[in-house]
Amino acid sequence: MSSRQLATTSGDYDNAYPPEVRKYLRTYGLTPPNTETFELQAQRCLKQLDRKSTDLEKYQYLTHLRATNVHLFYRLLSENVKDITPLIYTPTVGEACQRWSDIYTQPEGMYLSYSDKGHIAGILANWPHNVEITVVTDGSRILGLGDLGVNGMGIPVGKLALYTACAGIRPDATLPLTIDLGTSNMELRNDPLYLGSNMDKVAPEDEIEFLDELMAALTERWPGIVIQYEDWKNPFTSLERYQKTYTMFNDDVQGTGAVIVGGFINAVKASGVAAKDHKAVFLGAGSAGVGVAKQLVQYFIKEGLTEEEAKKKFYLVDSKGLVTLDRGDKLADHKTYFARDDNSGKQIKDLADVIDYVKPTILMGLSTIGGAFTPEILQTMAKNNDKPVVFPLSNPSSKSECNFEEAITHTDGKCLFASGSPFPEMEYKGQQMYPGQGNNMYVFPGIGLGAILCKAVNVTQDMIYASGEYLSYSLNEDEKSKGFLYPDISRIREVSVVVTRGVIRTAQKNGVDRELAIRALSDEQLDDYIRARMYDPFKELDHIKEEIKDLGIKSNGSNGTVESLKSAVAGAHL
Numbered sequence: 066m067s068s069r070q071l072a073t074t075s076g077d078y079d080n081a082y083p084p085e086v087r088k089y090l091r092t093y094g095l096t097p098p099n100t101e102t103f104e105l106q107a108q109r110c111l112k113q114l115d116r117k118s119t120d121l122e123k124y125q126y127l128t129h130l131r132a133t134n135v136h137l138f139y140r141l142l143s144e145n146v147k148d149i150t151p152l153i154y155t156p157t158v159g160e161a162c163q164r165w166s167d168i169y170t171q172p173e174g175m176y177l178s179y180s181d182k183g184h185i186a187g188i189l190a191n192w193p194h195n196v197e198i199t200v201v202t203d204g205s206r207i208l209g210l211g212d213l214g215v216n217g218m219g220i221p222v223g224k225l226a227l228y229t230a231c232a233g234i235r236p237d238a239t240l241p242l243t244i245d246l247g248t249s250n251m252e253l254r255n256d257p258l259y260l261g262s263n264m265d266k267v268a269p270e271d272e273i274e275f276l277d278e279l280m281a282a283l284t285e286r287w288p289g290i291v292i293q294y295e296d297w298k299n300p301f302t303s304l305e306r307y308q309k310t311y312t313m314f315n316d317d318v319q320g321t322g323a324v325i326v327g328g329f330i331n332a333v334k335a336s337g338v339a340a341k342d343h344k345a346v347f348l349g350a351g352s353a354g355v356g357v358a359k360q361l362v363q364y365f366i367k368e369g370l371t372e373e374e375a376k377k378k379f380y381l382v383d384s385k386g387l388v389t390l391d392r393g394d395k396l397a398d399h400k401t402y403f404a405r406d407d408n409s410g411k412q413i414k415d416l417a418d419v420i421d422y423v424k425p426t427i428l429m430g431l432s433t434i435g436g437a438f439t440p441e442i443l444q445t446m447a448k449n450n451d452k453p454v455v456f457p458l459s460n461p462s463s464k465s466e467c468n469f470e471e472a473i474t475h476t477d478g479k480c481l482f483a484s485g486s487p488f489p490e491m492e493y494k495g496q497q498m499y500p501g502q503g504n505n506m507y508v509f510p511g512i513g514l515g516a517i518l519c520k521a522v523n524v525t526q527d528m529i530y531a532s533g534e535y536l537s538y539s540l541n542e543d544e545k546s547k548g549f550l551y552p553d554i555s556r557i558r559e560v561s562v563v564v565t566r567g568v569i570r571t572a573q574k575n576g577v578d579r580e581l582a583i584r585a586l587s588d589e590q591l592d593d594y595i596r597a598r599m600y601d602p603f604k605e606l607d608h609i610k611e612e613i614k615d616l617g618i619k620s621n622g623s624n625g626t627v628e629s630l631k632s633a634v635a636g637a638h639l
């Protein structure tokens with residue numbers, strides 16, 4: 066009997082497979098006759114993609130392709146990362162989430178509801194694959210688009226597609242997970258097509274009870290699982306509650322922080338201003354803003370400042386203005402750390418006035434207020450600095466505090482720029498200008514893969530920081546000469562190898578690794594070890610051929626022909 070039964074994944078229906086492989090997989094006759102090269106397959110896909118008139122239609126086509134030929138989808142993605150990533154991830158995924166209940170066609174992960182409490186382990190048993198990593202959201206803060214309830218499923222799906230594309234986690238080892246704990250979004254709840262429960266968000270203590278059960282059930286079913294929290298309105302509670310007990314991290318607080326560290330290290334070098342002389346104004350003092358600022362504190366400490374000095378480099382601005390201790394309102398816990406006490410009673414409401422007061426070298430946007438970096442603000446940054454650092458980081462593009470063209474034009478081409486969502490490069494005064502994309506996709510794939518490969522018990526803050534630091538090392542000479550702050554996205558798999566190595570090395574230093582055998586590897590050997598474990602959609606055919614060879618099919622001297630397969634694969638229906 067063949068070790069293969071009937072085809073089980075959409076990848077088995079790949080029409081790149083020759084007849085003998087189709088016969089082995091028992092898909093012979095279930096696909097069109099010709100065996101196609103990837104070039105031909107890609108030509109057809111790109112033609113179909115081209116014919117779609119909106120990005121959302123392209124997103125839907127790509128979703129369909131993944132569901133019907135998973136390896137082809139990843140081959141196409143890996144050869145066209147720069148063009149396709151914005152269609153399956155930010156910004157298009159934002160629109161897909163807003164319209165999820167409208168455009169829904171098929172399940173792509175698991176949905177758990179509050180009413181499933183007490184039965185979570187039993188429900189997880191329904192998932193048919195072995196899982197190495199899950200991305201879990203409750204949809205309560207999807208990108209900068211607010212509470213989208215279960216429509217947020219697009220985010221775990223998109224993040225995990227990037228795990229596969231960028232870090233080579235096998236597609237069937239990923240689990241997109243959306244928790245339906247109710248939603249405060251009345252527009253959704255009044256929509257009969259809404260796919261989640263029509264109830265208000267559960268109370269925080271009920272949410273914690275639910276999550277306690279979920280974390281235990283996930284880890285019981287898949288003991289090595291890495292759990293990534295994504296797009297939660299209040300991510301701090303779960304981070305503090307679980308990070309020492311489970312292998313988990315929060316991508317928005319920690320991943321975004323780390324990716325900014327990576328670009329920031331390069332921006333500080335390029336700015337010509339010593340680290341100790343920088344000052345940063347942050348528009349947005351929510352979880353992502355504070356998460357980023359905290360990791361930059363770690364950077365300044367590494368540069369020789371005390372924690373107190375490092376903390377003083379940051380001026381956070383929220384909807385009420387500059388965050389100060391004596392502002393008269395009750396500050397959320399996470400803001401207090403950065404609240405200023407040196408304002409001599411002065412309160413400043415407007416961002417432009419804060420900038421006049423602070424004269425920052427760095428302006429960061431994590432506010433989800435599209436256009437908040439006005440031409441005047443950008444002009445002031447350029448007046449005060451030779452090379453102002455301007456990072457409008459909110460997602461998707463519509464929420465970006467400014468776009469690349471505005472930043473370049475209003476700083477007369479001087480700014481060092483990175484945004485959260487992609488913007489096109491442009492020419493300015495005869496010179497080609499390249500935008501950086503400070504998106505956490507540069508680090509989370511490596512954080513997850515690193516944690517999986519070294520079998521980390523926890524994801525420590527040092528591992529997170531290392532992902533950003535190693536990201537900064539991964540710029541090549543060509544990228545440096547063009548003034549890039551982040552490496553070219555088309556090199557993302559190689560970048561992820563470097564990031565993964567940084568994460569593993571740091572786990573080893575922290576003593577949270579359980580795969581002790583890889584401690585002795587040199588850096589070069591470790592990189593090879595990582596690469597060898599990355600799923601490569603171009604090598605699937607070779608793996609199946611190996612499988613066939615292992616069954617001794619070639620041993621009758623017929624070189625794997627259809628005839629030899631006929632006799633060797635007992636039980637196959639030819």
Ligand SMILES: O=C([O-])CC(=O)C(=O)O
Nearest residue numbers: 155208296317460504505
């Ligand atoms: O998904 C992205 O593009 C980045 C991110 O985590 C967010 O904005 O929440």
Ligand SMILES: [Mg+2]
Nearest residue numbers: 208295296317
């Ligand atoms: Mg996010």
